[in-house]
Amino acid sequence: MNAEPADQIRLLEVQALDSRLSRLDHQRATLPELAEVDRLTADATGLRDLLVAAQTEESDTAREQTKAEQDVDQVRQRSTRDQQRLDSGAVSSPRDLENLQREITSLAKRQGDLEDVVLEVMERREAAQERVTELTGRLEAVQAKIAEAEARKSALMEEIDAEGFKAAKEREVVAGSVPADLFKLYEKLRAQSGGIGAAKLYQKRCEGCRLELNITELNDVRAAPRNEVVRCENCRRILVRVPDSGL
Numbered sequence: 001m002n003a004e005p006a007d008q009i010r011l012l013e014v015q016a017l018d019s020r021l022s023r024l025d026h027q028r029a030t031l032p033e034l035a036e037v038d039r040l041t042a043d044a045t046g047l048r049d050l051l052v053a054a055q056t057e058e059s060d061t062a063r064e065q066t067k068a069e070q071d072v073d074q075v076r077q078r079s080t081r082d083q084q085r086l087d088s089g090a091v092s093s094p095r096d097l098e099n100l101q102r103e104i105t106s107l108a109k110r111q112g113d114l115e116d117v118v119l120e121v122m123e124r125r126e127a128a129q130e131r132v133t134e135l136t137g138r139l140e141a142v143q144a145k146i147a148e149a150e151a152r153k154s155a156l157m158e159e160i161d162a163e164g165f166k167a168a169k170e171r172e173v174v175a176g177s178v179p180a181d182l183f184k185l186y187e188k189l190r191a192q193s194g195g196i197g198a199a200k201l202y203q204k205r206c207e208g209c210r211l212e213l214n215i216t217e218l219n220d221v222r223a224a225p226r227n228e229v230v231r232c233e234n235c236r237r238i239l240v241r242v243p244d245s246g247l
């Protein structure tokens with residue numbers, strides 16, 4: 001294949017723009033903010049689960065406290081009624097009087113036990129409430145960090161997209177000036193060779209595979225007409241001769 005030296009040089013310009021676009025794609029995909037957002041989002045999910053569990057515990061202990069307080073109130077009311085009967089002298093039978101006094105004593109003990117239960121439940125509820133408050137604060141802090149990271153990510157993405165758009169438009173212009181058959185070969189080789197289809201020969205070395213040409217290969221390149229499209233014997237990429245090729 002033949003192509004004017006100027007067209008081959010323009011092919012290097014296309015390659016440089018393609019490499020730049022590839023770097024931008026890599027930069028876009030590997031922004032630290034992406035990993036940061038993922039990590040913080042996972043933290044937030046874990047905190048939400050813990051918060052739901054704490055809220056459930058607080059709700060359960062609230063119902064448990066209400067039930068325990070109702071039990072205490074029922075015992076207290078019954079004890080009050082028994083004490084009023086005792087104080088009124090309405091019970092005259094010694095046996096009934098003894099039974100009533102025994103019941104009042106039993107109710108007092110029962111009330112004490114139930115009040116201990118209420119205190120224990122209140123302590124657990126208070127602990128659950130403190131846990132809810134703590135987790136709510138931690139979740140809000142993580143959500144704020146996510147918002148900050150998202151804002152930084154968006155700003156960086158906008159910069160990358162703007163640079164990519166500019167490079168793509170420039171590539172479109174330069175690629176349009178390269179002969180169709182040469183450009184087709186370049187695109188084919190670029191797809192086969194990790195994104196690099198053309199490389200310059202710089203100081204006897206192919207800039208595509210980074211290998212130095214041996215004397216036989218150099219002589220072949222020297223002997224080739226300037227408009228001949230030569231290929232690297234090692235990587236098979238288009239090898240573009242430039243003033244500092246070392247020929």
